[in-house]
Amino acid sequence: MAKGPDTHHVVPNPDGGWDVKRGGGDRASSHHDTKQDAVDRARQVSRNQETELRIHNKNGQIGSSDSHGNDPHPPKG
Numbered sequence: 001m002a003k004g005p006d007t008h009h010v011v012p013n014p015d016g017g018w019d020v021k022r023g024g025g026d027r028a029s030s031h032h033d034t035k036q037d038a039v040d041r042a043r044q045v046s047r048n049q050e051t052e053l054r055i056h057n058k059n060g061q062i063g064s065s066d067s068h069g070n071d072p073h074p075p076k077g
Contacts, residue, residue, distance in 0.1 A: 008051050013028070015035075018032050018037070052066070
């Protein structure tokens with residue numbers, strides 16, 4: 001699973017709330033009280049920068065992901 005600079009992640013903050021982080025980065029680019037606020041912001045950033053968005057669950061596992069741009073496997077259709 002890619003965790004490089006072409007991804008953004010919504011992750012739980014150990015002190016509470018949710019963070020939006022660039023893949024491979026240590027610091028959060030933004031912090032939010034609710035997961036939904038963090039997902040909304042991350043989706044905005046991910047679209048602007050055409051990155052993959054990984055949304056983690058409370059336990060840190062990736063729950064879902066969205067592709068915004070350079071999808072190596074676009075749906076055929």
